[in-house]
Amino acid sequence: MQTPAATVPETVPVKRPLMSPTNRRRLANFRANKRGFWSFWIFMVLFVLALSAEFIANDRPIIASYKGEILYPVMIDYPEEKFGGFLATTDYRSDFIQQEIEANGWMIWPPIRYSYQTVNSQIPHSAPTKPFWLMSADERCKAYPQGTQDPNCSLGNLNWLGTDDQARDVTARMIYGFRLSVLFGLALTICSAVIGVTSGAIQGYFGGWVDLLMQRFIEIWSSMPVLYILLIIAAILPPGFFVLLGIMLLFSWVGFVGVVRAEFLRARNFEYVRAARALGVGNATIMYRHLLPNAMVATLTFLPFILSGSIATLTSLDFLGLGMPAGSPSLGEMIAQGKNNLQAPWLGLTAFFTMSIMMSLLIFIGEAVRDAFDPRKTFG
Numbered sequence: 456m457q458t459p460a461a462t463v464p465e466t467v468p469v470k471r472p473l474m475s476p477t478n479r480r481r482l483a484n485f486r487a488n489k490r491g492f493w494s495f496w497i498f499m500v501l502f503v504l505a506l507s508a509e510f511i512a513n514d515r516p517i518i519a520s521y522k523g524e525i526l527y528p529v530m531i532d533y534p535e536e537k538f539g540g541f542l543a544t545t546d547y548r549s550d551f552i553q554q555e556i557e558a559n560g561w562m563i564w565p566p567i568r569y570s571y572q573t574v575n576s577q578i579p580h581s582a583p584t585k586p587f588w589l590m591s592a593d594e595r596c597k598a599y600p601q602g603t604q605d606p607n608c609s610l611g612n613l614n615w616l617g618t619d620d621q622a623r624d625v626t627a628r629m630i631y632g633f634r635l636s637v638l639f640g641l642a643l644t645i646c647s648a649v650i651g652v653t654s655g656a657i658q659g660y661f662g663g664w665v666d667l668l669m670q671r672f673i674e675i676w677s678s679m680p681v682l683y684i685l686l687i688i689a690a691i692l693p694p695g696f697f698v699l700l701g702i703m704l705l706f707s708w709v710g711f712v713g714v715v716r717a718e719f720l721r722a723r724n725f726e727y728v729r730a731a732r733a734l735g736v737g738n739a740t741i742m743y744r745h746l747l748p749n750a751m752v753a754t755l756t757f758l759p760f761i762l763s764g765s766i767a768t769l770t771s772l773d774f775l776g777l778g779m780p781a782g783s784p785s786l787g788e789m790i791a792q793g794k795n796n797l798q799a800p801w802l803g804l805t806a807f808f809t810m811s812i813m814m815s816l817l818i819f820i821g822e823a824v825r826d827a828f829d830p831r832k833t834f835g
Contacts, residue, residue: 481827491823498816505634512567512627515547520560529565548573568612569624571631571784575614576622583792583799586617617801619792625805631784633809639700640765644758646704647765651711652747652754658712659719660742666716673712681706685768689777699778703768710761711754718750752828759821763814770810786810 486492510517515528526533528547535542538555545552548568556562569575575584616625654673658666688702722728723746731741772778773787786806793803 485823485827488823488826491819494816494819508630512630513565514570514573516562516564519562521556522559569627571628574622583620584618587613616805628784632786636766639769640762643765644762647707650708652715655712655715656719656742659716660723677709694780714753715750722746756825756828759817763817
């Protein structure tokens, strides 16, 4: 009598959770810090809006229709000859161009019709000019004759936060300056983290003479007068975004070395590391896949504070005139204008409040990230 063949049970695919218990706990800790959680979302909204600054504050239309053709002036430079002129570039704020396009189509302007370098030539008196909502009716009519007498005129022609000493719109420069500061801080923080984490990992993992020599070099390097060296180099080299980024990168990476080195020194003799070595796993794989995730906890906690410090350093150099090139949208340059034009307090106050809000949000986010990676906190 034959026995029936045993049936092999079907393997049920195991569903892996989208997030590990450790990361769920960290996310709960981050959300429990309400101040940092809401600061993160407020900062992200402001940053996304600043990334699209060309669509918020620009002296070119976002989109236009001319003789049946759809144009995108905010992204493409059209020569003036396309509209019957003879110049290489088109000034969409001129009466001739506006009348020509409106007679043969339409235009959609950004909410603010000024870029960070657009000069308001309608101002009848010397700049800086105070915000239009602080002006009397007579002052407003003189400063904005078209914008106040024509009820169909867009409010984008008005200077919401006034103009600087070169008749440039303060609101537009604030938006572009916020974007420049955050992008510069992010680039400097990421580059510093890559160099600092790599250096700390090599020191902590190999130890011995490698650690000793590199540590002595870092001690000598970090003992130099950083501010004076930055000022000297910035005064010699031509100003520019990447030049300034390289100058500040010379010293900003040192802050990451200590925390990463300590974590690698502590974990390099753990049992799982010894087992990986015994199995023939390479040093680079052990460092990257097994030790680096543990070291990144301290690094990620450190990042928001490095970011805020980078933005503050950029603002300080711009205030001293050793930062970005002349004409660049800079919060530090706006603070310097406020110092030189005490009769125009809106210049300094605008930059001050922008910096205060930005730095406060970053500090609150950093505190929330620190709580998220603290194993002693068990919110949620």
